[in-house]
Amino acid sequence: MEEPINGWARRNNGVTLTKSYQMEKRAFIKTTLLAAGALLMPRKSRALEFYPTEKNGEWAILYGTWCGSSRDASIWISEGMNGIANVFDVRENPDLSGYKHLIVGGSIRSGVTSMELQDYLTKHKTLLAQKIRGYFAVCGNMRQPVTEEQYHNFFNNHLCKLTGVESGAQRVFLGRVTFGLMEPDVRKQMQSMPGMEEYDNLKRAECMAFGREFLEKRGS
Numbered sequence: 001m002e003e004p005i006n007g008w009a010r011r012n013n014g015v016t017l018t019k020s021y022q023m024e025k026r027a028f029i030k031t032t033l034l035a036a037g038a039l040l041m042p043r044k045s046r047a048l049e050f051y052p053t054e055k056n057g058e059w060a061i062l063y064g065t066w067c068g069s070s071r072d073a074s075i076w077i078s079e080g081m082n083g084i085a086n087v088f089d090v091r092e093n094p095d096l097s098g099y100k101h102l103i104v105g106g107s108i109r110s111g112v113t114s115m116e117l118q119d120y121l122t123k124h125k126t127l128l129a130q131k132i133r134g135y136f137a138v139c140g141n142m143r144q145p146v147t148e149e150q151y152h153n154f155f156n157n158h159l160c161k162l163t164g165v166e167s168g169a170q171r172v173f174l175g176r177v178t179f180g181l182m183e184p185d186v187r188k189q190m191q192s193m194p195g196m197e198e199y200d201n202l203k204r205a206e207c208m209a210f211g212r213e214f215l216e217k218r219g220s
Contacts, residue, residue: 080211
């Protein structure tokens with residue numbers, strides 16, 4: 001008969017586990033595998049929530065960005081709305097079905113927003129059609145003042161065509177350039193342009209003012 005010694009049993013001059021220890025080991029391995037699987041599961045997208053104000057669950061802001069300019073613009077727009085709008089990065093593929101009102105925008109490169117935003121708006125065109133209340137765009141515009149041309153190109157010829165929704169407030173914000181946040185090839189291209197340097201023309205006050213427009217319409 002085997003004689004357990006400190007949780008082990010001798011057999012044929014070798015060492016084997018007792019039955020109880022083997023069961024504990026199997027349970028441990030199972031638990032470890034389940035935990036690892038949970039880590040690999042895609043997490044549900046969540047809105048950026050910064051404010052202690054109570055959300056009414058009706059408003060959302062969806063943005064596409066490369067280097068964070070439209071993220072900040074979205075946050076500041078929400079601040080102008082007293083924080084009632086949840087803010088979503090399109091790269092998280094958010095579920096916006098539960099929201100009634102949506103503001104859509106993004107950073108501009110070569111006259112268009114990010115491909116992620118374009119794909120999302122095209123895929124969910126039917127769902128979003130009754131929700132969109134306005135648009136915004138963030139564009140460096142070579143540090144030149146915004147004109148009607150930018151409004152026509154970014155909204156009429158781009159975002160409105162993607163969504164099929166032409167109504168709603170529209171605003172173009174001047175953007176910024178931060179070389180360290182750019183993809184290497186884009187950074188190299190930008191730095192090769194004569195006279196190009198880093199700049200920041202995105203204004204929090206302008207973004208908040210745009211947000212207040214929606215808040216005032218909501219209260220009227």
